[in-house]
Amino acid sequence: MSAPVVSGSERETRAIAAALAATLAPGAVLLLSGDLGAGKTAFVRGLAEGLGIDPGEVTSPTFTLVHQYDGGRLPLLHVDLYRLETADLDELGLDADVTGKGVLAVEWPDRLARVPAGAVSVRIEDRGADARAIGVWHGDTGK
Amino acid sequence: MLMLGIETSCDETAAALVESTADLERPWRIRSNVVASQVEIHREWGGVVPELASRQHVRDICGVVERALAEGGAAWREVGAVAVTEGPGLVGSLLVGVSFAKSAAWALDVPVVPVHHLAGHIESIWLAHGNVPLPAIILVVSGGHTSLYLVPKAGEYRLVGRTRDDAAGEAYDKVAKLMGLGYPGGPLVDALSVEGQAARFPLPFTRLTHPDRNAPDRDHRFDFSFSGVKTAVLRHVRLRQQELGVTALPDQDVRDLCASFQYTVVETLLRRTFKAARWFEAASIGIAGGVSANRLLRAEAVRRGAQARVPVFVPPLALSTDNAAMIAAAGLRAHAAGRIGAPDLNAVPNLVLHANSEERPPPRP
Numbered sequence: 001m002s003a004p005v006v007s008g009s010e011r012e013t014r015a016i017a018a019a020l021a022a023t024l025a026p027g028a029v030l031l032l033s034g035d036l037g038a039g040k041t042a043f044v045r046g047l048a049e050g051l052g053i054d055p056g057e058v059t060s061p062t063f064t065l066v067h068q069y070d071g072g073r074l075p076l077l078h079v080d081l082y083r084l085e086t087a088d089l090d091e092l093g094l095d096a097d098v099t100g101k102g103v104l105a106v107e108w109p110d111r112l113a114r115v116p117a118g119a120v121s122v123r124i125e126d127r128g129a130d131a132r133a134i135g136v137w138h139g140d141t142g143k
Numbered sequence: 144m145l146m147l148g149i150e151t152s153c154d155e156t157a158a159a160l161v162e163s164t165a166d167l168e169r170p171w172r173i174r175s176n177v178v179a180s181q182v183e184i185h186r187e188w189g190g191v192v193p194e195l196a197s198r199q200h201v202r203d204i205c206g207v208v209e210r211a212l213a214e215g216g217a218a219w220r221e222v223g224a225v226a227v228t229e230g231p232g233l234v235g236s237l238l239v240g241v242s243f244a245k246s247a248a249w250a251l252d253v254p255v256v257p258v259h260h261l262a263g264h265i266e267s268i269w270l271a272h273g274n275v276p277l278p279a280i281i282l283v284v285s286g287g288h289t290s291l292y293l294v295p296k297a298g299e300y301r302l303v304g305r306t307r308d309d310a311a312g313e314a315y316d317k318v319a320k321l322m323g324l325g326y327p328g329g330p331l332v333d334a335l336s337v338e339g340q341a342a343r344f345p346l347p348f349t350r351l352t353h354p355d356r357n358a359p360d361r362d363h364r365f366d367f368s369f370s371g372v373k374t375a376v377l378r379h380v381r382l383r384q385q386e387l388g389v390t391a392l393p394d395q396d397v398r399d400l401c402a403s404f405q406y407t408v409v410e411t412l413l414r415r416t417f418k419a420a421r422w423f424e425a426a427s428i429g430i431a432g433g434v435s436a437n438r439l440l441r442a443e444a445v446r447r448g449a450q451a452r453v454p455v456f457v458p459p460l461a462l463s464t465d466n467a468a469m470i471a472a473a474g475l476r477a478h479a480a481g482r483i484g485a486p487d488l489n490a491v492p493n494l495v496l497h498a499n500s501e502e503r504p505p506p507r508p
Binding site: 035036037041042056059060062063064065066067068082083 | 153231232233234286287288305306307308309310312313316317320321370373374377492493
C-alpha cells in the first residue's frame with residue numbers, strides 16, 4: 001500500500017476519486033471503508049465525475065442498498081451495506097451484465113462474506129474538520 | 144371501481160382495497176388496509192437483508208391479500224383493477240408484488256396499474272384529507288426518501304427538491320446507531336429528545352444557498368442535505384467519549400444530542416418546505432412518509448402553517464408509513480387518467496417519478 005494522500009476538502013476528495021476512476025477498467029470493484037461521515041458517498045460522487053456521470057445524481061444508497069448510474073464511460077453501481085450484518089453480493093440482485101461491464105463501488109465492505117478477487121480498497125479517515133486521509137491499495141481491507 | 148393495492152418495495156408486505164366514490168371532494172374510500180411488517184425480523188439483523196426481505200414477502204403476500212379482501216368484505220370478482228408499486232425499491236422485494244399483481248390481474252381479467260412508490264405517498268394526502276387546495280407542496284420524508292414535490296393539479300407531480308446525500312429517516316437511523324440506540328432510530332430519537340436541551344450541543348445547518356456545485360444547472364431547487372449534521376453528531380459523541388473516558392455516553396448527553404439533532408433536522412425540513420410553498424404560492428402543504436410521524440415535525444408544521452395561513456395536511460400514521468392503500472389510491476388516479484400497465488410490466492429499482500421533474504421553477508413574481 002502506498003502512503004495515504006491527505007485531502008483538505010470534499011472537493012479535493014472528489015478530485016482524487018475522479019483521478020482513480022480514470023484508471024478503472026470494466027469489472028472493477030472498489031471497497032470503500034471509513035466511519036460514518038468519513039465521506040464515502042462524496043468519494044463515489046468523485047468516481048461518478050471521473051466516469052463522466054452527473055455527480056448530482058449520487059445520493060446515499062443506505063436505505064435502498066443499490067444505486068445504478070448510467071450515462072458515463074462505464075456504468076457505476078453504488079452499493080451500501082451499512083444496514084446489513086453480513087451480505088453476499090450475489091444476493092443483492094445486482095445485474096451481472098452491469099457488474100461485468102461497469103464499476104462496482106461498495107460502502108461498508110466489512111459486511112461482505114466474500115470479497116471479490118481483484119478488488120481495490122479505499123480507506124478514508126477523518127483527520128479533523130474537512131481533512132481526510134485517503135489510502136488506496138489492491139486487495140481487500142484486511143478485516 | 145374497487146382497486147386492490149399491493150406494496151412490497153421494502154420492509155412491508157401490504158395489501159389494501161380502496162374504492163372510488165361519487166363524492167367529488169372525497170373521491171376515495173378505504174375498505175381495508177393490511178400491513179404485515181417485517182421490522183421485528185429486521186431489527187434482529189440490524190437492517191433489511193434483501194434476500195430475507197424478499198423471502199418474507201413471498202411468505203406473507205397471499206395471506207395479506209386474503210385478509211385485505213376479507214376485511215374489506217369483498218370477493219375477488221369485485222376487484223376492478225390491481226395497482227402495484229413498480230419502483231423504486233429492492234429488486235427482489237418489488238418483484239414479489241409485481242409478479243403477484245400481474246398474476247391476479249391476468250386471472251381476474253382486469254388491468255394492472257403500475258404505481259411509483261412516491262406517487263403513493265403523495266396521494267396519501269388526498270386519501271386521508273380529500274381534495275386539498277392546489278397548487279400544493281408535498282414533502283415526502285421517510286427512511287429512504289426526502290423529496291419536495293409541487294402538485295399543480297391532481298395527479299401531476301413535479302420534483303422541486305430532494306436530498307443531495309442522506310434521507311432524513313436514514314440520518315435518524317445512523318445517529319441512533321452511533322449513540323448506541325436501537326433500530327429504527329426515528330421514534331427513539333424523537334422520544335429521547337423530549338427531555339433534552341437542544342442548545343447544549345448546537346449542530347450546524349448545511350447551507351445550500353449556492354447552486355449545487357456538483358450540478359450547477361440545478362440552482363433554485365429546494366434541496367436538502369443531512370450528511371453534515373450526521374457527521375457533526377459523530378464529532379460530539381467522539382469528543383464527549385474522550386472528555387469523559389467512556390464509550391457509552393451519559394443519558395443526559397444522549398437526550399441533549401437527540402434534541403439538538405431533532406431540532407436541526409426538523410428546522411431544515413420545514414424551512415425548505417415553507418420556502419418552496421412561498422415560492423410557488425402554494426395553497427396547501429402536505430407531509431407524507433414515515434418521518435411525518437415525528438412529534439416535533441407535526442407540531443411545528445401545523446404551527447407555522449397557521450402563522451403563514453397555509454393549511455398543513457399530515458395523514459394519520461397508518462397512511463404515512465409504507466402501506467398499500469396509498470398505492471391503490473394512486474392507482475385509481477392513474478387508471479382514471481388511462482395509465483395502465485402493459486403485460487410485460489416489470490420492477491424498476493431506480494424508478495424516477497416523472498420526466499417533467501427537471502423543470503425549472505418559474506421566476507419569482
